[in-house]
Amino acid sequence: GVVCVVAILASAHAKLALTPPMGWMSWEIFRCEIDCTTHPNSCINDKLYESTVDAMVEGGYLAAGYDTIHTDDCWERKHPPRDPSTNRLVANETRFPNGMKAVADYTHSKGMKFGLYTAESPTTCGGYPASATHEELDAETFASWNIDYLKVDGCGPVEYYAKGYPIMGAALIRQSRDIVYSCSWPAYLGSNETTKPFQQMIDIGCNLWRNYADIQCHWPSLMGIIDHWGDYGEYIKQFAGPGHWNDPDMLLIGNDCITDDEARTQMAMWSIFAAPLIMGNDARNITAGGREILLNEMAIEVNQDTMGEQGLRLSPKGQSEVWARNLSNGDVAVGLYNKAGSSGQLNQTCPNWDTSNGGYFEACGGGSGNDKCVSGMPLDQLLLACCEDPTCVGISYNEADGTSCLKNNADCGWIEDSAYMYFKKTDPTPEPKPLSMTVNFADVGLGNSVEVVDIWQKKSLGVFQGSFSQDVPSHGTSFLRLKAQ
Helix, strand or coil: CHHHHHHHHHHHHHCCCCCCCEEEECHHHHCCCCCCCCCCCCCCCHHHHHHHHHHHHHCCHHHHCCCEEECCCCCECCCCCECCCCCCECECCCCCCCHHHHHHHHHHHCCCEEEEEEECCCECCCCCECCCCCHHHHHHHHHHCCCCEEEEECCCCHHHHHHHHHHHHHHHHCCCCCCEEEECHHHHCCCCHHHCCHHHHHHCCCCEEECCCCCCCCHHHHHHHHHHHHHHHHHHHCCCECCEEEECCCECECECCCCHHHHHHHHHHHHHCCCCEEECCCCCCCCHHHHHHHCCHHHHHHHCCCCCCCCEECCCCCCEEEEEEECCCCCEEEEEEECCCCCCCHHHCCCCEEEEEEEEECCCCHHHHEEEEEECCCHHHHHHHHHHCCCCCEEEEECCCCEEEEECCCCCCEEEEEEEEEEEECCCCCCCCCEEEEEEHHHHCCCCEEEEEECCCCEEEEEEECEEEEEECCCCEEEEEEEEC
């Protein structure tokens, strides 16, 4: 009986999300802003979602495939948490005066789909009513509001998830409309992907799942998620495919918190990952560079490839990496990722340092005056790290035991200590240089003669023999489609 039910669930939901979901979600930029008096254009209310629907349609994003508008936390009424007579969840009456069905209806009237948010816990992460022990009633309620997608967060006792997520999956299957099921379960089970019950999540009908930490609007967060996908790619790849996807979280593209090169890296990597493309920006005010990247039809074509095979990091983890994904027609998508700052050697970047022996200049602000303190890092690497960091003004260096601190100020006086030297940076942090990177065709399973299509330039670069090299900017990714000849 149980096996049969599981098979029915998996097959019923497997027809949904046959390619990675695409759309827009409010959380990254708008969070849980509920003060609509002070922030009338950026609070969580019906006007935010309806104006975003308009922007998605008018901006060409719906036509490009970004077809779903997703609410996140904080749409519910808190007091009382449920309708006293029906026990159903209720939208906040001030911010959603016509209820969530009205927002869904508006979204549908413009040709888009509507996604809602809840959690497998007594309350959401923002402290609003959630669905633990009410899964069947809530699934019925959400279906009556004509939703198309449900993100189910954690936010509570982890022990409940193994019970709650299957109940919600079964409840969604029983509704009269198709509802894509996004499960955040594995994001709350730590960072070791090999210990997570992915096959069970597929069996209970999860169409995608958040694996790891929430993305934040800055480069280190984005870089860390890419590293995580590289570290665990071989393992998590086996669970990805049509109807069930690993989800590294929202796209930062279109915000000014990352550069256009960093945005291209995210678009390339998320496409190689076969990851959902769910924008976390203000769709009404997307940067010009971000718009071009988000609407790049060649990148989207890689992401949405119907075979649904997740790509991998082929080279060792490092400052520059080669990634690749096999595509349904035999082509291979390749990302040449320049994680590092510069390809220049130290003497080409910051050649001049004022050195002082017998002590160092102390930073004001205690520990906060140090960018970072390390031990055992060779001096040339320390100098390069300080050189490439525009906030670093100098280094205290103990040659005997290898301890050193990169300092963001040197304003609190000279400290005499015979074990130390001080290196004062006199050259400005240089502009990072591009790095020449190469893909060997044999490494991605292709023959000697290969046509190279540049996805960012949207054109063929010609046929090459054996390998292809291209200069890649700092934090950028060359995105290529390789075609065997």
